[in-house]
Amino acid sequence: MTSRPELRLLETAGLGVSRYRLAPLRVDYVSAEIERLLGIPAFRFYADPSCMFEAVHPDDRALLTHALADMSEIRPPLTLRWRLRSGRVSWVEHHRLAVHDESGRLVEFIGLAFDVSGAVSGAAVSTHPWLNATALRALSERIEQMREEERTRIARELHDELGQLLTGAKLDFSATIRRLRELRTPGDVVDRLQSAIGQIDIGIATVRRIATDLRPPALDHEDLGAAMAHEARRVQAKSGLAISVSSCVNVAVEPEISTVAFRVFQEALTNAVRHSRAAKVATTVAVRRGRLLLYVTDNGIGIPPSALRGGNSIGLLGMRERAVRVGGQLRITGRTGRGTRLLLTIPLRTP
Numbered sequence: 001m002t003s004r005p006e007l008r009l010l011e012t013a014g015l016g017v018s019r020y021r022l023a024p025l026r027v028d029y030v031s032a033e034i035e036r037l038l039g040i041p042a043f044r045f046y047a048d049p050s051c052m053f054e055a056v057h058p059d060d061r062a063l064l065t066h067a068l069a070d071m072s073e074i075r076p077p078l079t080l081r082w083r084l085r086s087g088r089v090s091w092v093e094h095h096r097l098a099v100h101d102e103s104g105r106l107v108e109f110i111g112l113a114f115d116v117s118g119a120v121s122g123a124a125v126s127t128h129p130w131l132n133a134t135a136l137r138a139l140s141e142r143i144e145q146m147r148e149e150e151r152t153r154i155a156r157e158l159h160d161e162l163g164q165l166l167t168g169a170k171l172d173f174s175a176t177i178r179r180l181r182e183l184r185t186p187g188d189v190v191d192r193l194q195s196a197i198g199q200i201d202i203g204i205a206t207v208r209r210i211a212t213d214l215r216p217p218a219l220d221h222e223d224l225g226a227a228m229a230h231e232a233r234r235v236q237a238k239s240g241l242a243i244s245v246s247s248c249v250n251v252a253v254e255p256e257i258s259t260v261a262f263r264v265f266q267e268a269l270t271n272a273v274r275h276s277r278a279a280k281v282a283t284t285v286a287v288r289r290g291r292l293l294l295y296v297t298d299n300g301i302g303i304p305p306s307a308l309r310g311g312n313s314i315g316l317l318g319m320r321e322r323a324v325r326v327g328g329q330l331r332i333t334g335r336t337g338r339g340t341r342l343l344l345t346i347p348l349r350t351p
């Protein structure tokens with residue numbers, strides 16, 4: 001089994017790459033990095049892909065089942081734990097891309113995977129009695145920071161290295177086609193090359209999309225409003241929810257703070273899509289009296305008080321932790337049948 005040239009480029013960039021179909025599940029290709037990450041030799045995937053269920057951590061089995069039963073073309077990345085033969089558990093972030101034929105029919109999925117064990121392995125020690133709440137908070141901060149750094153690094157490498165490689169390959173192909181035409185090469189040879197260029201174009205667009213999703217470049221150019229508007233368009237396109245963003249940020253906001261605002265915004269949108277049954281979401285981001293303010297309001301069913309009281313909603317907890325980390329505050333209110341309102345306030349450090 002071989003991979004296609006554009007997939008080999010992704011492998012060169014260190015990503016685990018697979019090609020598979022769903023319903024029924026069939027694995028057409030897995031790269032050596034996938035074998036390493038999941039601890040399953042390639043031949044077992046090809047022989048019986050359900051071998052994955054033995055290797056995945058029992059607590060993550062339901063997540064895997066759910067992901068494989070879901071034919072959606074766009075899914076958020078999924079982090080799964082895999083038990084390696086050494087006894088070690090590897091945490092792997094899985095991304096999925098849908099591939100269509102010329103008539104727009106879904107033909108297969110490309111899986112991209114990378115190791116995030118370094119960023120999350122701290123979670124495994126939480127049962128140690130000496131790890132108190134303060135230590136856990138410091139740990140969670142560190143994990144978040146590492147994930148953000150990791151995302152930034154992978155996004156840059158994907159965009160810069162792989163993007164340039166693909167662009168270079170495209171130029172070479174184009175030059176070759178010109179030369180072949182001069183040499184009066186048969187049309188079908190030229191057509192094959194044209195189609196290869198088409199695939200490279202898809203590769204370039206895909207790399208750009210994955211890189212932007214991992215870490216919007218606008219965040220590092222101190223343009224929080226632009227990053228949010230881009231995210232809003234992305235979520236709107238896949239969910240149908242009408243999302244407006246009004247931005248009045250006229251001072252430079254340091255990347256650490258705009259990253260917190262952006263990630264809170266992302267979680268608020270995810271929640272609105274998943275739980276609110278709203279038709280629209282209105283967002284305002286502004287700087288007033290030395291503070292960054294982010295309002296996210298939906299017109300849905302309203303977050304139930306029980307969700308706000310419960311201490312174990314990971315999403316809400318995550319937003320709050322992020323806010324606290326930069327000295328900010330998060331307030332969420334829900335009114336039954338009249339929507340949910342979120343306000344994030346972060347004091348800006350004056351230079």
Ligand SMILES: Nc1ncnc2c1ncn2[C@@H]1O[C@H](COP(=O)(O)OP(=O)(O)O)[C@@H](O)[C@H]1O
Nearest residue numbers: 271272275276302303304307313314315316340
């Ligand atoms: N915008 C919203 N509208 C209605 N309910 C919400 C909204 N946001 C969150 N919730 C409720 O709060 C719960 C906790 O949210 P969260 O911690 O993000 O967990 P998750 O999204 O993983 O379920 C959700 O399960 C949902 O019931």
Ligand SMILES: [Mg+2]
Nearest residue numbers: 270271315316
């Ligand atoms: Mg959530």
